[in-house]
Amino acid sequence: MEKLDKFIQNLKKAGGEVLDEAPDGWYKTKALLGIAENGAVWIDEYVKELFLSENVAVILDKNSIVETTQEAMEYINTPGIFISGPSKTADVESFLVYGAHGPIRFGIHLI
């Protein structure tokens, strides 16, 4: 379970949240794997809703979390996207702000 704890910790560091369930009105999608070292998830369904929605919820199987990005790349052979947390910027005088262009909130529903 160490990997799961690390994943959650790093997801939160990246501004993401853990959801008990995917709330109504949020864009919902499924991730194929998660990465413990940075809290990112891999999604191979690359659609505009991932970026246009204010809130995105991603469903992830706890058993598909790997330790590092290098390990993740052993399973990835197609186009797609790694996402860690909500869209963000610090371009206004180094202040971190969520929701630069894409989602303002980004949550993972672990199953």
Place this chain on the structure above:
Amino acid sequence: MKHYELAVEFYKKQGPRHDRALWAIRQKRDKAIKEVKEWEKLRQQASEIKDYVIENLHNLVDEFMKNAKKEGIEVYFAKDAKEHNEIVLNLLKEIDAKKIVKSKSMLTEECGLNEFLEKNGINVIDTDLGERIVQLRGEKPSHIVLPAIHTTKEDVAEILGENNTDPTYLTRKMRKLLREEFLSADAGISGANFLIAQKGYAVVCTNEGNADLGAILPPLHIISVGIEKLIPSMKDLGVFLRILARNATGQAITTYSSIFGKKEGGRRVIVLVDNGRFERLKTEFKETLKCIRCSACLTTCPVFRRSGGHSYRYVIPGPIGSLLAPLSDKEEYSDLPFACTLCDSCEMVCPVKIPFSKQLREMRKYVTNENIIIKFAEKSMHSATVFKLFSKIIRLTPKPFLEKITNEWSRYKALPLIPKERFIK
């Protein structure tokens, strides 16, 4: 104006603010890399991959072009900036494009694409918030990852015509304005952080998601990229994704790392650009082609932090810029390799182990003309007897005269007292 003049101007205006902001990022970076116990091994791996890439660049370009076409991506090869700009303009003319949304690409800065397209009646909107800020200010980015690091929140409020200087408020305002541009643009242009030769994919890393909106909303997505961004395989990408964001901003990974294949329901075009790179492979500066533009050498450079990016006057500033700029214009940028104390910090943070100190010394030689007096001085210093003679002359020189000839030193610092006698008599 040269670096030392612009540096004085910048520091007198900014004070230590710019240095503090960048040092904070350097510290975040240190913390992030220390969380990866195999960090130094990763740097070695990344360096070896890039060594392989520069030794095999011709083959990797061919392999990439073949595989990208197979994937369903249109690929062009541009030998220089002019050819690149024309290819992009023709693609845009074909679809009668009036407005394009652009996300960060140092390559398009290098080619002067924005100015070229504007001249041809195409409205170019930079969409990275930092780049949009500098675009509205009529400036160039001052840092390759933090383009507006030289500005304050008051500056941003001013260009938006706002009184409220709250960063969240200003960011939301920019988001709203730029969202309209994304939805009405005819094409998107982005750079790429990596190209995967084995698959023909392009990889783009951002925090804002602007590259993705530009890639997915308009029917045409153009990727302009330098050939040195090639890496052999998906496995190699794993190494670089672990390194890039940690070294750049101290994040474990960027918010978005998109691997692009063919575009569903639209066109994706990749323009590979040489612009002197194949030639550079044959020179002593070929190792600069290993650079992944993480920007850590800028952020850590004690001179850059105090002089600001614009003092370098080139699209890529800082230590790596001081190596690249003179290669593009030796006369104009001959001061840059000297805007450096050879402190080695850039070399220590470089994730692909570019030997900065060695290259900067080589670059100093490259921009310096032979000087008869210096040559004579060097020769005479081979002899201890002649050296002793010089030593005597200096001891007989009156102090005011010494202060005058060491003006740049004496203006700020006391000269050391010259003792009556040297050690080896």
Place this chain on the structure above:
Amino acid sequence: MNIGLFIPCYINELFPEVARDTALLLRNLKINLEIPRNQTCCGQPFLNSGYESTLPQNFDEIFEKYDFVVAPSSSCVSTIRESNIKSSNKTFELVEFLHDILQIRDLAKNYPPVILHNSCHSLRALLEGAPSELNIPYFNKVKNVLGCKVLEAKRDECCGFGGVFSVKEGFISYIMGKSKLDDLLNEENLKQIKDTPIITGVDMSCLMHLKGIADKENIKAEFKHIATVLKEAHETL
């Protein structure tokens, strides 16, 4: 063991006491030492200013007969190392020589607290300590050899001297030096010191630059090359 002492040209001209203390220290440590009279310069001023120089080859000829060459300067030693000459591998900076070859520790155990300026070439070129840029365990050879209370600056960045840089970019060089000086003399460090703070380091060039600022701005500090500190400490041991 046959040791040749290399005295960097600017130390010979401007800081003969540092040269003298280096020689005395090594002789007090019973090292068989020679100081070739025909030595001049390692070539660094030319090589770093964009000119060719064969002074490293000249160095090679002068020091050929010695088992080791020792020099009280990390920047001159790194010039010799990087020149890829025969002497490259047998030339050592003073502290490096004491630490790695003679295996000496705690030579200044009873010395009052000092503030150490880790110069760039000591830290990043010769790796006499762990630079903050790398992910390697902390160590500092200068501290090990000293053994007294050693205080450091919070940032291990460059002091802004940089040889030719200090005259080409006088202003930024000064700004960097001033912030280094402020950092070395930070409040936490000063709290641990009773008398006039002693700033030490392995490169007299950095210390000369910092002293130049301190003198002009009446900042109270004493600047002592590491050879002087070690020699004084050893004599009272």
